[in-house]
Structure formats: C-alpha cells, structure tokens
Amino acid sequence: MTTIAVDAMGGDHAPRAEVEGAILAARELGVRILLVGIEATVRQELSRHGHRGLPIEIVNATDVITMSDSPSQAFRRKKESSVHVAARLVRDGKAEALVSAGNTGAVMTVARFVLGTLAAVDRPALAAAFPNMKEKVTVILDVGANVDSKAEQIEQFAVMGEIYYRTIWGTKRPRVALLSIGEEEMKGNELTREAAARLKQLSLNFVGNVEGRDVFRGDVDVIVCDGFIGNIALKISEGLVEHIGAMLKKAIKSSLKSQVGYVLSKDAFDSFRKRTDSSEYGGAPLLGVRGITIIGHGRSNALAIKNAIRVASELCRSRFNEKIEQELSAAALAARG
Amino acid sequence: MGRDLAANFPESKAVFDAADSALGFSITQTCFEGSEEALKLTENTQPAILTVSTAAYRALEKQGIVPDFVAGHSLGEYSALVAAGGVDFSAAVKLVRARGKYMQEAVPAGQGAMAAILGLSPTEVADICKKAAENETVSPANLNSPEQTVISGSAAAVKRAVEIASQSGAKRAVILPVSAPFHCALMMPAQRRLEHDLRATQFNALKIPLITNVDAQAISTGEEARDALIRQVTAPVGWLDSIREMIESGVTVFVEVGPGKVLTGLLRQIDRSVRVFNVEDSATLNSTMEKLAQARAEVREP
DSSP states (O other): OOEEEEETTOSTTTTHHHHHHHHHHHHHHOOEEEEEEOHHHHHHHHHTSOOTTSOEEEEEOOBOOOTTSOHHHHHHHOTTBHHHHHHHHHHTTSOSEEEEOSOHHHHHHHIIIIIOBOTTOSSOEEEEEEEOTTSSEEEEEOSSSOSSOOHHHHHHHHHHHHHHHHHHHOOSSOOEEEEOSOSSTTOSOHHHHHHHHHHHHSSSOEEEEEOGGGTTTOSOSEEEOOHHHHHHHHHHHHHHHHHHHHHHHHHHHTOHHHHHHHHHTHHHHHHHHHHHOGGGTTOEEEETBSSEEEEOOTTOOHHHHHHHHHHHHHHHHTTHHHHHHHHHHHHHHHHHO | OOHHHHHHOHHHHHHHHHHHHHHTSOHHHHHHHOOHHHHHSHHHHHHHHHHHHHHHHHHHHHTTOOOSOBOOSTTHHHHHHHHTTSSOHHHHHHHHHHHHHHHHHHSOTTSEEEEEEESSOHHHHHHHHHHHHTTSOEEEEEEEETTEEEEEEEHHHHHHHHHHHHHTTOSEEEEEOOSSOOSSGGGHHHHHHHHHHHHTSOOOOOSSOEEOTTTOSEEOSHHHHHHHHHHHTTSOBOHHHHHHHHHHTTOOEEEEESSSSHHHHHHHHHOTTSEEEEESSHHHHHHHHHHHHHHHHHHHOO
C-alpha cells in the first residue's frame, strides 16, 4: 500500500480540509496516510470524523510554517515544522510522497533541499494543469520553481512534463510545445531559440512554439517555459478567472432580466465553475525531486486534498521518478563519451 | 563545476593547477566559467570531467577513505585509473583531451547517432541491433542497467533500431543529442590514434583493483589497464556487469565521485539493496562522510 505524508497544517483551511481530504483518500483510493502536524490539533480534528479502521496515522510536528514566512527562513529556522517532518518521512523511506497545501515557496525549498533532486535533474519544476477547450488539460511547467532557467533545464522540464502527462492523463505521445511569442522559430528571445533547438533533437513529440493565447486552445498537451514566464502566465490566468467571475456576478445582479437568465443557465455556470476549479486537479507536482511532492493551493478544500493525494499515489505506483532518471541518465552518460 | 572543491581543498586546487599546466591552457576557467557550449565540446568535456572527478577524489582520499574497488563509466575509467595510481593525472588529462578530439573526428557530423532503449533487456537490444544493421553499423554502446541500454552506430541504422525497438515493446526508444556515435565500430579510427598515445604513456601497477568496462573483471597491472582503455573506444561499456561483479565481490556501499549523480540513480535501478552516496563538492563530501560513518557503525554492530 502506498504511504503518503500529508502536511496537516499547510492550507488556509488546515487542519480541517487536510483531515477530511485524507479520510476521503484513505477510504476511496486505498492509500495509507500519515497526517503530519501538531498532534493535539490534528487528533481533535480527526476525532470529529468517522475514521475507524482506515489506514490513517498522526505524526507529530511541533512547528508550523505560515503563509507569511519567507521560504529560506522557513527552511532554515523551522526544522521541526510539519513540512520538514513530512519531507524527512519521505527522505527516510517511511512515506513515498509528500502532499502540502502550505506556503508554496517554503514547501518547494524544503522538498528540494531535504529530498534532493533526481540524478540528471539540475532543477525541479512546478507543473500546473490548465483546463482547455478540448475538455482536457494542458500542463505548463515550470510555473515558478525557478526564476532563471537555462535551455538545458527547459529540455529537462520537457522530458519530465511529458512523462507526467503520459502517467496521469494516459496519452501515449503527448504533444510538447515551447511557450514563446510566435509560432515561427525565429521569434522569441535567446533562451527560447536555444531551447527550441534542443527540443527538436529529442525524440519527444515536439510540435514547436505556441503563444500565450494557445494555452487554452487544447492543441498541445505539455507546454514548457522558464519559471519566471510560467509563473506570470499562471497568475494572470488565475486572476482572470477570479475577476471574470466577480464581474459576471456584478452584471447579473444589475437587472431582473439578467437574474432570471442566470437562474435558467445555472447548470452551465456550475459546470463551467467545476471545469475552472483548481480543486478538481489536485495541486501542482514539483517534478524532479527525489520523492513525489504535490503542492496544493492554499485555498484547497477536502476535495482538492483528496485529488492531490490521488495524483501523488498514481505517480508513486507508476514509478514516475524512475522513468525520469532512466531517460535523463541515458542522455547524460552517452554525451560524456 | 568544481569551483567549490578548489576553494575548499588545497589537494583539489592542486589538481586544477596540474590540469592547466599539462594542457597548456586553463581548463579550470572552462570548468568554472565556461559557457555550456564550450563545455559541450567533447574535447573540453572529457578533460573537464576528469579534472573535477579527480579533484573530488583527492578531497575524499584526504578524509582517509580508501576504496576496495574502483570503476568508471567510459571516460570515467580514466578517473578510476588515476585514483588507483595506474597513470599519472597529468598524463591522463592529456590523453582524454586527445581522446575527445579523436572521437569527435572519427565520424563526420551527422553521420552517426546514439539512442537510448528503455524497458528491454540487453540481449533483446542486441538482437534488435542485428536486425536493424542491414550492413551498416549499430550495436549496444552502454549497458547501463537491466532496463537501460544505449546503442550507437550510423544514423540510419540507429533510426531503424529505434523503430524496431518501439514495435518490440520497448517502453521508450529515443535518439540522444550527442555529437558522435561513441563505443561502436565506427570509432576505429579514434581507437588507432589513441592506441598510439596510450602506448607512449607510462602505466604503473594499480594500488586498487579496477573493474574494466570491456570485460567487467578486476585488473591490477598497468599493461591490462592500457589494453582496456584501447579496446574501450569501440567496445560497449559493460556497466551493469561491472556493478554486478563488485556486488558479487561483496561491495555494499558505492560512492560516485565527480560531477552529477547520474551513476547514483543508475545504481538504484540495478540493485536497491546497496547504498550509494556521491561526492561532487564540499556539501556532498560532508554528508557522504557522515553516511559512511553510519554505514560503518552498522557493520560493526550487526
């Protein structure tokens, strides 16, 4: 049975969302959960739910990283935080994966330095799933694990992103593209041109460059870019969804006619909301660290936590990290001659 | 790469200095500040990796660590041989500079290729190469793990092998971005040129047994070491068998010395029961020393 360490103190709704999500996961997914956090708090929350017979255990951690802690300080000064303890459980082989909806920067730093990176991976990358027009998802990476990336690292992101897509969405030959400012090869900056040249040499199904507006079109499955651009793309999209929702609400309330219209089309609105709700996708994996790591949104509810645990267990079962090491190590060794 | 070693360990710094004076230019600068492009040129890659690996080894050696066996993957066999005292570092760094150059010049750009075949056994991959050859060259080049074999040969034949492998149930079969087809018969011109250089170099008896890439057997004389390095240029790297040979000889702890952790990852794929650490800078040296101490304590009190 796959064992997953869940940071019980991470998100905005911790520990309630984490505990409820863990119970759902243990019941539905056949995984064993280690809930990591301040023992008394977690135990109290757990006692409010029926969890008899489920494979859930509590592991005590005496400190908590808050959303306002800086990643480097949280990493160095809060060694007994739930994130550190959970990461050490993975490092020491007591759990296979780490799930946290806590401070993203801090979780990334702790995971990267406590777990270390996989052989042949220079830098880990954070991968986010975007819903697209083809009723599927498009994965973009890196969306913020790094600020500056080299072309060689973008090449590694492509290999990792492609394996991730195959594993979770089952597509045999995912289409991989590079985010740039035009489809033509000559467009872009020095980094994208060098990255495109490298990507063409790999035997990935590399379909060329795409623009920002193609993200939601659904013609490609995996989009790679440096973490600076990826993070901006992610935040603009999240902001847009949030604000369009608010603007719509305001417009609907402005007249009786539009309120009636809303009631009539409520199903459509609900299904749209479900498609754009990040809790359906269960968080973003930090690819390339030694031990599966899934970082949920701070706002994660129980469903989001359960889905993050589901993604974590699927990656563990498919031996995801071994696949990455296999592919990247062959290239690195052969190139040495 | 290697900057941290040179800054923290005088014995490592001495290796960089020796490399610069042997080569007549600053490979140190290439290691520390060189562009990716400069480091990617085979004739720079090889001396750079040998220098950083030897610098890391000297730092480890200074801590009192003496291995029971040494081995190195392809180019790494030179690092292993330097560690075993079989050849002088200054001579080795000149040899690998020439080796890189000869290998690059053996086949015109674009005519050769290498590919990784994942998820098939080494024997299955060898059979596929035979089928794909059609009077051209393609053969196993790196036998890395039970599930990872790299093949090498003429571009068209490698492409055919990749197609056959994909149809024969390989999990992945991918052409690799390398500049020449290493470790196959197409490297014969490089082997002849390097043999000349190797015969002009002094080799000594080894202080530590070395497991060779070509035979996966322990050797101890300078003559055997030279012979292995000559044959290595056109022969496959028998890494899987080399690791198995060491495990059968009782090795339970491995330390990867030099830039990166690629072999560490590979070892975990070969045998999960052995322990693997790596040394590439002062941080990894410290953590490896701690883990080695722990491993020793466990052996003492079973």
